[in-house]
Amino acid sequence: MSLTWSAKDHKSMTRPAATGQKRSRNDIGNKVAVVLGAQWGDEGKGKVVDLLATDADVVCRCQGGNNAGHTVVVDGKEYDFHLLPSGIINSKSISLIGNGVVIHLPGLFEEGDKNEKKGLKGWEKRLIVSDRAHLVFDFHQVVDGLQETERQAQEGKNIGTTKKGIGPAYSSKAARTGLRVCDLLGDFKDFSMRFKNLVRQYQAMYPALTVDVEDQLKKLKEYSERLRPMVRDGVYYMYEALHGSPKKILVEGANAALLDIDFGTYPFVTSSNCTVGGACTGLGIPPLNIGEVFGVSKAYTTRVGIGAFPTEQLNAIGELLQTRGHEVGVTTGRKRRCGWLDLVIVRYAHMINGFTGIALTKLDILDVVDEIKVGVAYKVNGKRIPHFPANMDVLHEVEVEYETFPGWKTDTSAARKWNDLPAKAQNYIHFIENHIGVPIKWVGVGKSRECMIQMF
Ligand code: GDP
Ligand code: IMO
Ligand code: MG
Secondary structure (H helix, E strand, C coil), rough: CCCCCCCHHCCCCCCCCCCCCCCCCCHHCCCEEEEECCCCCCCHHHHHHHHHHCCEEEECCCCECHHHHHHEEECCCEEEEECCCHHHHHHCCCCEEECCEECCCCHHHHHHHHHHHHHCCCCCHHHEEEECCEEECCCHHHHHHHHHHHHHHHHHCCCCCCCCCHHHHHHHHHHCCCCEHHHCCCCCCHHHHHHHHHHHHEEEEEECCCCHHHHHHHHHHHHHHHHHHHEECCCHHHHHHHHHHCCCCCCCCCCCCCHHCCCCCCCCCCCCCCCCCCHHHHHCCCCHHHEEEEEHHEEEEECCCCCCCCCCCCCHHHHHHHHHHHCCCCCCCCCCCEEEEHHHHHHHHHHHHCEEEEEEEEHHHHHCCEEEEEEEEEEEEEEEECCCCCCCHHHHHCCEEEEEEECCCCCCCCCCCHHHHCCHHHHHHHHHHHHCCCEEEEECCCCCCCCCCCCC
């Protein structure tokens, strides 16, 4: 079984000479395949990336931070990745953390060391970190917690963030007071001064914030030496990868479309672009180099944290999906909220991302369900709406129109090809494919690598 995405997309052309010679569409270089979450996260992106990464040359993260939690199961061993691209498992590929990612250095090294104990060898030699990536400091994480407390006190509800400092770190970036990897590796005196200023700014906003500045700087200096050998100019590295010899380059999205800062269920979102544009801005990839865009969706829907969830099932079905699906957050250990597959959100994710293929995961979780529902449209005041509502008050009030399917009541976990699936499951998959208007390329029936049926 070939797990490659269309190899013809990866034909490399000669690099244009620096003489200003005109580039045609034929010399755009290698194409990049992007894997993106099509719901509210935890769709199984890590597993899809692992599958594709078996023969990838470069696997990149382009946005988010260690708020992500990607599970990969190989040879019965379960690895959790937060900042490291899931492709780090593949000893033949390079993993790149791009400029759009926000990096908490203690988190990065802790993650690497933890996985090393599980058998992940040589990861530091295979990891490249962009010098333009912004840093998440411990105080960003403390501020994340303080902001959540403040939201709760002021509005009676918080966002339910992962408290990994993501919002505050991207805020510093947007405010142009953030510090990047290149700053840390540059003049440390200058870095220390800017670090102190940043701390002061946050202390002015949050007087309760205490920071042992000297201790933080000492630790950052130590981390910087461990980090230094991995750091490159990420833009130039990507450029060389795109225009050198033919290469398979993969981008691993973190978080998901409905958590996107622009397109998600704002304000109950994360602070980065988790849709396809994030791959360009978070790595310096020209749009013409984007090839396949794979959307990952569960065969039902889950969400961690607060916010509208039209197909949520606060009943026995929701509990069944939660327990059978082991729906517990990888990063925070929180129970995930569960409900029926919502095709309105997957279609919305497709409008933005232009998926070329879908990975439908966790079909096996539905094996015991008598009757399966799928949300196909939203109604407001009894009328179908063609768009996905921006206003969360509207989203809370929408009435979901469902299609109902008979359950197949058969164990699918041993299915390895399309014909092994019961006819009722095939029917369910075909309906989803037709409704989204995107071919389903993979169907997941279990946690491990081999539990992925490839359709074409
Ligand atoms: P990600 O954040 O999108 O990478 O997804 P997570 O790793 O947070 O959550 C997906 C969970 O579902 C993980 O525990 C995976 O091991 C598991 N998983 C992925 N695909 C399948 C599948 O097809 N069937 C089952 N039963 N579990 C799956
Ligand atoms: P992966 O990559 C599920 C959610 C949080 C919270 C909101 C904001 O594993 O799919 P943040 O800490 O980012 O400020 O939290 O976004 N969230 C995720 N939910 N999977 C994720 O990542 C998530 N990353 C962020 O639960 O509701
Ligand atoms: Mg996850």
